[in-house]
Amino acid sequence: MQVFIPFQEAFRKRMCDGIKTQTARTKRYGKEGDTFIAFETMFQIVDVFKSSLGIVAGKDFKTEGFDNIEAFWHLWDKLHPRKRYTNDDIVWVHRFKRLP
Numbered sequence: 157m158q159v160f161i162p163f164q165e166a167f168r169k170r171m172c173d174g175i176k177t178q179t180a181r182t183k184r185y186g187k188e189g190d191t192f193i194a195f196e197t198m199f200q201i202v203d204v205f206k207s208s209l210g211i212v213a214g215k216d217f218k219t220e221g222f223d224n225i226e227a228f229w230h231l232w233d234k235l236h237p238r239k240r241y242t243n244d245d246i247v248w249v250h251r252f253k254r255l256p
Contacts, residue, residue, distance in 0.1 A: 157186070157189075157190050157191075158190065158191050158192060158193070159185055159186035159190045159191070159192050159201075160185070160192060161179065161181075161185045161186070161192045161194065161250065163179070163194045163195070164231075167221050168195045170221040171194060171195060171197070171199070171221070171254070172195055172197055172254065174253075174254055175218075175221060176219065176220065176221030177219050177251060177252060177253060178216055178219040178220055178249060178250065178251045178252070179220065179249075179250050179252070180207070180209065180212045180216075180220065180247040180248070180249050180250075181247060181248050181250065182236075182245075182247060182248070183248060184204060184248040184250075185248070185250060186201045186204065186250065187201065187204055188201055188202060188203055188204060189201065191255070192252075197254060197255075198254070198255040199252045199253065199254055199255060200252060200253055200255050201250055201251070201252050202251050202252060202253055203249075203250075203251040204248060204249065204250050204251070205248075205249055206246050206247070206248060206249070207246070207247060207249050208243060208244055208245065208246060208247075209232070209241065209242060209243060209244070209245040209246070209247050210243030210244065212247060212249060213225050213228045213229065213232075213241070213243075216249075219251075229241050
């Protein structure tokens with residue numbers, strides 16, 4: 157099934173180059189095997205699971221497309237200004253790969 161997952165324009169190059177291969181979201185957008193189009197490119201979800209935001213930020217900030225954990229925190233707070241970043245929040249992690 158094809159699903160829609162929105163992404164910031166700033167991630168275009170990192171996703172198309174295979175650097176950003178994961179996105180943490182407050183809700184589930186798809187399941188393993190689903191596809192989505194971002195930046196005129198097709199991707200496939202390879203795994204979906206729940207995790208704490210602290211684990212994602214600390215362990216996976218690079219696969220989330222960031223150079224450091226602080227950049228992850230900054231964008232999270234910008235996108236979620238009322239809730240803001242909290243280590244214990246549970247998020248849906250979507251891992252994906254670019255399709256040829």
